[in-house]
Amino acid sequence: MKVLVYGAGVIGTLLTHNLCAAGNDVSLLARGQWAETLKKDGLRMHHWLQRKDTVDRPEIITAIDESIHYDVVFTVMQYDQTVAIKDDLARVWCDTLVMIGNQLSFDELTDYIKDNSRYTKEILFGFIVAAGERKDGRVFSRHLGAGRLELGCLYKETPDSVKKQIEGLFKGTKFKLTWNKEMSSFLACHPAFILPSFYLMISKDFDLKRVNRKERKIWKKATRECYDMLKSIGYKVNPKGDDALFRSGIRGLVGSFMLFLCTKTSFGEMILGAHGRHSVSEAVIMEQGWNRLMDKKPVGMTMPAFENLKMMCPKLAEL
Numbered sequence: 001m002k003v004l005v006y007g008a009g010v011i012g013t014l015l016t017h018n019l020c021a022a023g024n025d026v027s028l029l030a031r032g033q034w035a036e037t038l039k040k041d042g043l044r045m046h047h048w049l050q051r052k053d054t055v056d057r058p059e060i061i062t063a064i065d066e067s068i069h070y071d072v073v074f075t076v077m078q079y080d081q082t083v084a085i086k087d088d089l090a091r092v093w094c095d096t097l098v099m100i101g102n103q104l105s106f107d108e109l110t111d112y113i114k115d116n117s118r119y120t121k122e123i124l125f126g127f128i129v130a131a132g133e134r135k136d137g138r139v140f141s142r143h144l145g146a147g148r149l150e151l152g153c154l155y156k157e158t159p160d161s162v163k164k165q166i167e168g169l170f171k172g173t174k175f176k177l178t179w180n181k182e183m184s185s186f187l188a189c190h191p192a193f194i195l196p197s198f199y200l201m202i203s204k205d206f207d208l209k210r211v212n213r214k215e216r217k218i219w220k221k222a223t224r225e226c227y228d229m230l231k232s233i234g235y236k237v238n239p240k241g242d243d244a245l246f247r248s249g250i251r252g253l254v255g256s257f258m259l260f261l262c263t264k265t266s267f268g269e270m271i272l273g274a275h276g277r278h279s280v281s282e283a284v285i286m287e288q289g290w291n292r293l294m295d296k297k298p299v300g301m302t303m304p305a306f307e308n309l310k311m312m313c314p315k316l317a318e319l
Contacts, residue, residue, distance in 0.1 A: 001025065001071040001169055004092070005058070006085070008034060010132040011100065012076035013045050013139040014147050017056050018175040026058040027070075035062050037137050044138040053138075070094040072169060076128075078282040079103055079289075090116035096162055098151060100126040102194070102282060103187050104289030106154055122162050125183040126151030127190065146173055152180035185238035191290050192226035192243075196306060197262075197272055198283045202313040208272060211263040220246050220259060221305035229303060233296045 001024050005016045008030035019026045020043075030038055043056040073094040075082055079102045089097060090113045103109065103125060110123050127150050130143040151166070152158045158179055167177060180186050200219050204210040211219070227243035237243045245255030262272055 001165075002069070003027070003169060004029065004061075004070045004073045004094070005076060006073060006088070007076035007081075008038065008043075009076065009134065010139055010141050011128050011130050012074075013043060014130050014141055014143055015074060015076055015100070015128065015149075016043060016058055017045055017054055018146060018170055018173050020056040020058055021173050022170050022175075023172070024169055026056075027061050028058040029061050029064070031062050034134070035060055041137055046138055046140045048132070048140060048142045049144065064088045064092050066091050066093060068093065071165065072096045072098065074098045074100060074126075076100045080281055080285040083109065083285070086112050087116070089113050091118075093119050094121055096122045096124065096165060098124045098126050098166070100128055100149070100151075102127075102190060102286055104191065104286060104293070106184060106187055110154065122153075122159070124151050124153055124158065124162070124166075125187060127186070146175045148176040148178060150178040150180050150186065152183045152186075154184040155182060157181050180238065182236065182238060185236045188230055188235045188293065189227070189238050189242065191286055192230060193223050195283070195286060195290055196222040196226065196309050198286075199309040199313050201272060202280075203309075208263045216256070216259045216263060218305050218308055220255060222303070222309045225303040225306045229294065229297050229301065232298050232301060233293065 003019055003024045004027045005012050005019065006029045008016075008028055012028070016026055016028050028038065028043065038060045041055075043058060045054050045056070046052075047054065070093065073089075073092050073096070075085070075089065075098070077085070082099060082101060082103060083105060086109060089099075097113070099109070106125060113121075113123060128147060130141055130147060132139060132141040132143075134140075163179060170177065196219055199222075200211060200215065201208060224243065224246040227237060227246065231237065231243075241251070244251040245258065246252065247255075
């Protein structure tokens with residue numbers, strides 16, 4: 001199938017590698033010097049956990065050509081960057097559009113693309129967990145297995161025809177797909193953990209090993225408050241039961257251990273620290289979207305631990 005990946009960062013590279021491995025006709029949109037490097041040397045990727053290097057040769061483009069039809073277009077960009085290319089996403093000719101990454105303006109973005117597009121396209125949202133950096137003409141990626149994409153429509157079950165189309169893109173690879181029946185709640189719930197994490201990371205200059213036990217407890221409680229706020233305004237916890245990691249009981253102990261690993265091992269640097277240092281602008285936009293959700297919470301509902309974490313760091317908009 002003919003596929004376009006819009007965004008040539010760490011996650012876009014991982015996605016492109018798997019699409020190429022499955023034998024698709026893949027185009028990768030990149031810009032500037034990075035685009036020139038890719039055209040010359042190919043998409044060079046070091047898989048850190050797997051201890052291997054790969055080189056792929058997708059077609060490198062630098063702009064959308066409205067005359068070209070794609071079966072599927074993936075965007076893999078930070079929150080603020082995705083909003084900035086909404087006109088491109090409206091113009092591109094494709095059957096299915098999958099927007100991957102943090103997103104709290106999903107309703108407005110979907111409506112804008114549909115209202116301004118000449119073509120009818122199924123719009124999905126997705127999320128991939130991976131970390132890394134771009135250095136010396138290569139992408140250094142930290143990901144589990146071949147990678148995993150959680151995706152789906154905002155408020156409905158993804159049509160079987162679309163599932164078949166997307167699954168066909170990765171046939172023959174070990175890349176995993178997880179279909180989510182309500183991506184709107186998944187996207188709303190993700191900042192419940194990420195935003196408190198950002199506040200704590202910024203307060204420690206992105207050195208999570210400086211976080212102490214008391215601060216981990218505040219982090220855990222703040223995340224729990226965020227989940228409770230979302231439930232108070234009608235969102236379901238998605239994935240189901242994730243909030244239990246930040247409460248008492250057995251799963252709460254697992255959650256505490258997870259936060260310990262984040263602050264005392266290279267696991268935290270891999271999952272949070274490295275990403276956080278390059279994503280402050282994304283956190284600013286995420287905070288704005290989160291504040292709009294907070295405005296809907298019941299009168300009298302307080303979130304002391306969340307506010308405590310927020311006060312521990314400079315205002316995001318001033319960074």
